[in-house]
Amino acid sequence: MVANAGIGILCKAVEVSLTDWRRQTAINLDGVFLSVKYAVPAMRRSRGGSIIITSSVAGLRGSAGLAGYCATKGGVRLFAKAVAMECAAEGDGIRVNTVHPGIIDTPIWTKLPTSAGSNAPIDPNELARAGVPLGRAGQAQDIANGVLFLASDASSYMTGAELVIDGGMTGGARSRWSLK
Numbered sequence: 001m002v003a004n005a006g007i008g009i010l011c012k013a014v015e016v017s018l019t020d021w022r023r024q025t026a027i028n029l030d031g032v033f034l035s036v037k038y039a040v041p042a043m044r045r046s047r048g049g050s051i052i053i054t055s056s057v058a059g060l061r062g063s064a065g066l067a068g069y070c071a072t073k074g075g076v077r078l079f080a081k082a083v084a085m086e087c088a089a090e091g092d093g094i095r096v097n098t099v100h101p102g103i104i105d106t107p108i109w110t111k112l113p114t115s116a117g118s119n120a121p122i123d124p125n126e127l128a129r130a131g132v133p134l135g136r137a138g139q140a141q142d143i144a145n146g147v148l149f150l151a152s153d154a155s156s157y158m159t160g161a162e163l164v165i166d167g168g169m170t171g172g173a174r175s176r177w178s179l180k
């Protein structure tokens with residue numbers, strides 16, 4: 001089961017309305033909770049399975065303007081680990097892992113609503129050229145490849161783990177000087 005639905009709301013933490021905070025939390029955090037709540041019993045009936053939850057690099061580190069989003073993505077990261085431990089203790093054959101995309105070229109960037117209700121004009125490719133060590137945005141296929149790995153038996157010894165697919169974003173800073 002892949003819990004992938006999510007939205008992002010771009011707004012300073014002190015300016016975000018409670019309504020927007022709750023909307024983002026309802027989709028990104030409650031949605032994951034409900035997906036897992038109903039997937040686990042179904043998987044137990046068929047004696048195992050793999051649960052994959054889409055978090056983000058924003059679930060690993062802070063990002064200005066995305067405090068609410070970070071709260072949800074950090075939340076699902078530890079929610080996944082806790083459920084992974086519960087499933088391991090049950091010995092039910094269910095593995096639970098998170099995927100952490102960096103800057104991926106998908107429609108989410110064209111529909112990031114701000115508190116004012118307008119769309120923020122963000123080009124993921126431009127953003128990635130400046131901030132991603134590999135110098136480019138990822139593609140949806142890059143994330144799908146990781147999800148397929150976690151869904152398959154090739155990852156049968158992984159649970160409670162984080163698969164980071166971010167072009168090096170969380171690895172460190174690209175050198176700003178010549179090393180030649």
Ligand SMILES: NC(=O)c1ccc[n+]([C@@H]2O[C@H](COP(=O)([O-])OP(=O)(O)OC[C@H]3O[C@@H](n4cnc5c(N)ncnc54)[C@H](O)[C@@H]3O)[C@@H](O)[C@H]2O)c1
Pocket residue numbers: 004005006007008027054055056057100101102103104105106107108109
């Ligand atoms: N694109 C990125 O750079 C990036 C980076 C890190 C994490 N993510 C995460 O990846 C996941 C997929 O996002 P994406 O980039 O493909 O964006 P996207 O906007 O293309 O896809 C998001 C999907 O979530 C669905 N969705 C939104 N609200 C929903 C609701 N209430 N009920 C059911 N479905 C709903 C949308 O219909 C859409 O299909 C999200 O969880 C997002 O936070 C994306």
